[in-house]
Amino acid sequence: MIKRKKFDFMLAALLLVLILSGCVAIFTASTTTIGEYTTTQSHWWKQLIFAGISLGMIFLLIRLPMPVLDLIIIPAYLLNILALIVVLFTPEVNGSHRWFSFFGLNYQPSESAKLLTILVVARAISRDNLTEIKQILYGLGLVLVPVLLILIEPDFGTTLVFFFALLAMLVAAEVPLVYLLLLVSPVVSMVSSLWWPAILIWIAVLVVLLLWSRLSWVTTTIAAIINGFIALIMPVFWNGLKDYQQSRIVSFLNPMADPLGAGYQIIQSKIAIGSGSIFGKGWLLGTQKNMNFLPEHHTDFIFSVVGEEFGFIGALLLLTAFILFFWRIITDIGEIKVRERKIASAGIFAYLMFQTFINIGMNIGLVPATGIPLPFISYGGSNLLFNTLAVGVILKYLNERGFMK
Template sequence: MSLLNHGGHRTSILASDIEDVPALGERLARFPWGLLFLILMVTGIGLGVLYSAVGGGENVSLLLRQLGRFGGALTLMLMLAFVGDYRLFRRYAYVIYGITLLLLILVLIKGSVGMGARRWLDLGLFRFQPSEVMKVALVLALGRYFHDRAISKGVHWRDIWTPAAMILVPLGLIVQQPDLGTAVMVSVVGCVVVFAAGLSWKGVFAGLATLGLSLPMAWNFMHDYQQQRVRTLFFPEEDPLGAGYHIIQSKIAVGSGGVMGKGFMAGSQSHLDFLPERHTDFIFSVLAEEWGFFGALFVLLLYMLIILRGLMISASARDRFGLLVGVGLTALFGIQMVINIGMVLGLLPVVGIPLPLVSYGGSSLLTVMIAMGLLAHISIHSRHAGHSV
């Protein structure tokens, strides 16, 4: 207790810090195989849907490219899971966060513009989206902050300002790009970590109230096209060929799939050129059209199991940092999935967030697999792993 009184940073010298890394055999045993199995299943189904979405045949090279990306991301996940020491992530959390913040500033100055937004940094060999990295970096930094605070009686009002700033500064930068989808994700993930860290219920309600009040303000800050998307969410029929087009067509695709679906490669909606983003953001509507209610529900179930598994790993983490990072990363995965599917089903506005593990593309896949790798790492180093309680 005396250490606690001396202030936050000192408490980082906890017993759990000094633990040795478990032996390889033990690490293999502690690896969350179930989680990996779920990931492989979702990805496998995803590639099948992708095959259909791109029309098979000549476009099979797209599929191979995506498979290659997944292979790379999977390797990275396994490396993150097995290699390295838990403490390193904690030690460098602020450094990673700081560098990412600088990159976010850099992208506003020097980034390349795509689809009317400035999101990419061109590094010669590849293009890179700092806002993707920020999702993970923020979780690490918040985990480190609350780990150091060691708040056992809940988070008080005065403790909220630093984490709030940690969330709001990158949020502001991302909104500038503008990348509304990522902005929403970053803020929700940040809030979930703060909540898990023990924000008092009073604080939770106060936060929700603030959110409710700030929505009209956010509305004013939105670009016209974003306002349009929110408006058409509620009245898609107003503009059937403009902003409402995606939602209407996506709903028709999903609905017409019915209970049993139209079968592989047989979705008529998906294969008339009505959805420009059917292999990226709207791939779930292809899945729902071709595999029907049971197929879509099955995939939804797989996602929910991944999230539950993530929460379980977090619950058994060896220390505060592990627990909070685990929760944050799980939330990252879950929020992304919920926003994407909610959008495809016409429950949420079209914000352009890909479906984790399934949508075509490399950036988001990499982030998701990094998150999964860190989760597996936390699982391997959980408190049962050679750590006496």
């Protein structure tokens, strides 16, 4: 086998394109025009500084000897868990405990937890001679610790990302699909239990699939019982919730039922993007943006500004940049042969892609509002840093001697 160093210039270039597009979008998103007066808040150049720092960190990461990186992953993960615990005792900001802030800089430990958890899980499940069930259980265990802590904050959207990343890593570990089916089956049961014909059909389908894949009778029975139990307990649990808890869940799943809260933001975002039409309203000319209907539209709702000012053409261009970027990552995953690194790269891919999908989907009213920022585009220092570092990890894997084992 060939042993050589390879730097993926293509991926780095695409990353740079995305980050710079982000700075441009942040510039227009934080510009307000009143009459003849135009003012721009300082976010865009702060983001540029963060970008510079993040790219510098990639450079350092690539220069870092691989054994050192391997050594610090687990202690870093444990430290991060500690940070997730400590952050719960910080003063509340906008109804949740997510941020540490020092010197005016905000750091969300859940941002770094995503990357570190992926690296630790990849380490755990890539060991030789693990059965499929063990791989699943180890992965689930390592993911659940940060997930539970983040749920307390509370930050529901972020926890979803962890599960998507885990699923992708198990796919990369080539765990048979039927086991993944077992993993997701309780979630499907939970959702389908709200309508009893659905749950009956689902459990029937599940049993047939398990039998068809020639799993043991024991596994099939246990799976069926667990799913049946979840289906039965869900309505009881649901009815046990207080009215306001129910309505909070309903408005999460169907924001339009809550016009004064989440629904308001989504409708404003849809109006902004929709009114951008094919060619957009033009650079700095977004009327909806200018009226500031959406609070903080330089963060979670930045795509609405892109859609309004650059129209369908502009939005599609940004989407294309993302597709090329992710396509390139997938190609790289195919090339990495070290099992642990392949699995880790798959996790990183999934975590970035699902955040992108969920954020854009939220902006156009496709998925519920979750408070997940758009990777590389939304304003936010620690978010940009860890997303960029995640790409940096893939770049480093490619750049390592012996990446083709």
